[in-house]
Amino acid sequence: MITISAFRWVPPFAQGQVRDLRARWALEEAGVPYRTRLLEPGDQDKPEYRALQPFGQVPILEEDGQAIFESGAIVLHIGERSETLLPKDPAAKARAVQWLIAALNSVEPHVMNVAVLMFYEGQEWAKLRRQSATDFALHRLGSLAKALGDKPYLDGDRFTAGDLMMATVLRIEPELIVDERLKAYVERCTARPAFQRALAAQMGDFRDAA
Structure with missing residues (x-):
């Protein structure tokens, strides 16, 4: 199953804006189930996370040993599974x-x-x-x-x-x-x-x- 990284908490003004929302939306449009990997404060700076996301940001999409970062790249990756997002023409x-x-x-x-x-x-x-x-x-x-x-x-x-x-x-x-x-x-x-x-x-x- 796809895992999307997200922050467990952000200040109220940022809630509803964090970019894992883009990945979640794409997955919902595509009808692809997913789970979240919620990061505690500081988790994004740990070496194991930085190895997957050099800038310590969210989201990362993880599936079958593959990790993709950057929301645009993730939406395009998901879009390959969904004609709603990326038409076949x-x-x-x-x-x-x-x-x-x-x-x-x-x-x-x-x-x-x-x-x-x-x-x-x-x-x-x-x-x-x-x-x-x-x-x-x-x-x-x-x-x-x-x-x-x-x-x-x-x-x-x-x-x-x-x-x-x-x-x-x-x-x-x-x-x-x-x-x-x-x-x-x-x-x-x-x-x-x-x-x-x-x-x-x-x-x-x-x-x-x-």
């Missing part, structure tokens, strides 16, 4: 991969530039940085909204792994989602039963550790 599959990588490379860094400033509130440099970081993130999200247009999903009527990844990225900093098309898009993606099950599982682990 080569062109449609390429577009799904394209949007997944766009979420991680073209959107997430700019969203995170805004999100991380919360850790430095009160510092002058952070005050000076916030407006430019926000403006650039909004510009990038405006481009995304234009590409989405009136379609239900990024590739039209069909939800794919690209939507899964993009929706998780857009959830990071909700205040940036000012375009009504993007708001509706995130709501549409996260209303999926597979997302709701994945979120409930992650939050359940945090509640059990409280």
Whole structure:
């Protein structure tokens, strides 16, 4: 059975955001059972964990002696088992991969530039940085909204792994989602039963550790 690593506890503001949620969601969409390996504080820095995840992050997917890290790589790996996530048609599959990588490379860094400033509130440099970081993130999200247009999903009527990844990225900093098309898009993606099950599982682990 697949094992996904996750933190046993994180601060409340991070609950529902930790990136093992992406792996859980993909597994729920694919209908693949899994279990979690919950890390206690400090476990991510132990040599045996760093041998599998050099940066001490979550998630890791472990199965049959193989370990994969990075949420994007894990979602793509799971997607090979699920036509919901990665269509069999080569062109449609390429577009799904394209949007997944766009979420991680073209959107997430700019969203995170805004999100991380919360850790430095009160510092002058952070005050000076916030407006430019926000403006650039909004510009990038405006481009995304234009590409989405009136379609239900990024590739039209069909939800794919690209939507899964993009929706998780857009959830990071909700205040940036000012375009009504993007708001509706995130709501549409996260209303999926597979997302709701994945979120409930992650939050359940945090509640059990409280």
